[in-house]
Amino acid sequence: MAAEVRVRYAPSPTGQPHIGNIRTALFNWLFARHHGGKFIVRIEDTDQTRLVDGAVEAILDGLRWLNIDWDEGPEVDGPHAPYEQSNRLEIYQRLSEQLLDQGNAYHCHCSREALEQLRKANRESGSYSAEGCRCRALGRAGAVGDPVSDGERVIRFAMPQSGMTQVSDLIRGDVEWRNDLQEDFVILKSDGFPTYHLAVVADDHLMEISHVMRAEEWLPSTPRHLQLYQAFGFQPPEFAHLPMITGPDRAKLSKRHGATAIGEYRDEGYLPEALLNFMVLLGWSLDGSTEVVSLQDIIDNFTLDRITKSAAIFDQDKLLWMNGVYIRDLPAKDLAERMAAYIPRELGCDEHKYLSNIAPLVQERLKRLDESDDMTAYLFGDLAPDYDGAILVQKGMDAESASDALRATIASLEADTAPNDFGHEKLEAMLGELGASLSLSRRQFFGLLRTASTGRNVSPPLFETMEVIGRDRVMSRLHQAAQKLGAAV
RNA sequence: GCCCCGGUCGUCUAGCCAGGUCAGGAUGCCACCCUUUCAAGGUGGAGAUCAGGGGAUCGAAGCCCCUCCGGGGUACCA
Numbered sequence: 001m002a003a004e005v006r007v008r009y010a011p012s013p014t015g016q017p018h019i020g021n022i023r024t025a026l027f028n029w030l031f032a033r034h035h036g037g038k039f040i041v042r043i044e045d046t047d048q049t050r051l052v053d054g055a056v057e058a059i060l061d062g063l064r065w066l067n068i069d070w071d072e073g074p075e076v077d078g079p080h081a082p083y084e085q086s087n088r089l090e091i092y093q094r095l096s097e098q099l100l101d102q103g104n105a106y107h108c109h110c111s112r113e114a115l116e117q118l119r120k121a122n123r124e125s126g127s128y129s130a131e132g133c134r135c136r137a138l139g140r141a142g143a144v145g146d147p148v149s150d151g152e153r154v155i156r157f158a159m160p161q162s163g164m165t166q167v168s169d170l171i172r173g174d175v176e177w178r179n180d181l182q183e184d185f186v187i188l189k190s191d192g193f194p195t196y197h198l199a200v201v202a203d204d205h206l207m208e209i210s211h212v213m214r215a216e217e218w219l220p221s222t223p224r225h226l227q228l229y230q231a232f233g234f235q236p237p238e239f240a241h242l243p244m245i246t247g248p249d250r251a252k253l254s255k256r257h258g259a260t261a262i263g264e265y266r267d268e269g270y271l272p273e274a275l276l277n278f279m280v281l282l283g284w285s286l287d288g289s290t291e292v293v294s295l296q297d298i299i300d301n302f303t304l305d306r307i308t309k310s311a312a313i314f315d316q317d318k319l320l321w322m323n324g325v326y327i328r329d330l331p332a333k334d335l336a337e338r339m340a341a342y343i344p345r346e347l348g349c350d351e352h353k354y355l356s357n358i359a360p361l362v363q364e365r366l367k368r369l370d371e372s373d374d375m376t377a378y379l380f381g382d383l384a385p386d387y388d389g390a391i392l393v394q395k396g397m398d399a400e401s402a403s404d405a406l407r408a409t410i411a412s413l414e415a416d417t418a419p420n421d422f423g424h425e426k427l428e429a430m431l432g433e434l435g436a437s438l439s440l441s442r443r444q445f446f447g448l449l450r451t452a453s454t455g456r457n458v459s460p461p462l463f464e465t466m467e468v469i470g471r472d473r474v475m476s477r478l479h480q481a482a483q484k485l486g487a488a489v
Numbered sequence: 490g491c492c493c494c495g496g497u498c499g500u501c502u503a504g505c506c507a508g509g510u511c512a513g514g515a516u517g518c519c520a521c522c523c524u525u526u527c528a529a530g531g532u533g534g535a536g537a538u539c540a541g542g543g544g545a546u547c548g549a550a551g552c553c554c555c556u557c558c559g560g561g562g563u564a565c566c567a
Contacts, residue, residue: 189565222564288503446525
């Protein structure tokens, strides 16, 4: 690779940025960073009918969230600005004129319906045939002379009617197409906007893109692009068509497969670094055995020869596992801060501090950050007063023995602990001994205390949890539990 | 219909290009260990006739041919 590596991510702002789309961005970015090249973002807003408000911002937010930075593009600009195709219309129009002049393009007045008929009539190939549409034969002069449909005309590229077009794809190898099977595709629409094909070729050339890395769904349109490069006399870039990401049914990932927008993953509490690690493994591998890879190692080893050819199903289960791995790997303070973002209350200064005491307790139980609120609810404030007292009674006990055990615990704690003397080690020693004298199993006794202290029968280790909750609140919760049991007895 | 790409455990994949030990790892699932619950961790297990069929070879997941299946593309969408 002699020249500088320049790759681009070229999304259309037609909705929420898709996970498959973002994966393409990620691969381009990794490739650029691996080669010390440039990563460019270009907004392909050539379809005026599908624009969605706020989509550009959502796309950029998605990139930022994953920590993918761009060297040229919206907000940062660069030597090839503007980076929104809607602001580059003159370029495409000028280029279309050039093709018209060269005889590589022509005006076409045919209606969609007429073309549809043509395609149907051509049952064998099912494609539009230049023979049916006479516009190409009319040439430039003929088209201009038709005042009636002047406003409806488009410009089509005149595909060569013989020969082959071949690409040496960096991932798929040599692929070739018969030119006579290709349609004369539209390059400039009747509204004056270019189609993807014209715009992408023009801008990739103008922006000096060295490698076009895009999803496999683009492979079939590559011969069109190659022919455009040739007609313009431009040197084509290298092409690398990435395997697609599919849903469990192996069809192209779409909304019906559940969460597909990058923002949903953020909202559900996935760590960006975990999602990134997971996504890169969809189609790329370091060595076949390493799964958790640091970003630096990914960048250092990100080469095209390690990219798979086959499409990959997006496996939520494995993502969840990996998210857990990354959560467990976080420094407690960092985890606490991230958890705070998922607790839908304003946390005071004390509560933030408290949260960093809690974080280590829930760390290895947390799979997603959005569980933070529920998983810490009983640690904050007062216990929900209305949990069912019946869950206090553990397997193999009755309410009376539970009640007795609770009263004994209360008495013992009141006598032998103080607010500043409520450490988990001491609690464990004390209550372990007490439990032994009670003719209850550890499981039963500790289970009872767990439920009484937390209102749940699942929690982090009991004594650490009690310590974090603190003596005052533990005592009041024990009393509360005793009352519930008293009512039941 | 036509064109193109793909096909290794349920899933992500290593191995393929430069044929040669029980096809390796991870996830998910199951069991056991640890254990005050849930997790985490540890150990083990089930799970792939390498899509199928031919062929050349002493030898094929790898090379060649055919078939099947899956997907993508066939728009004045990207």
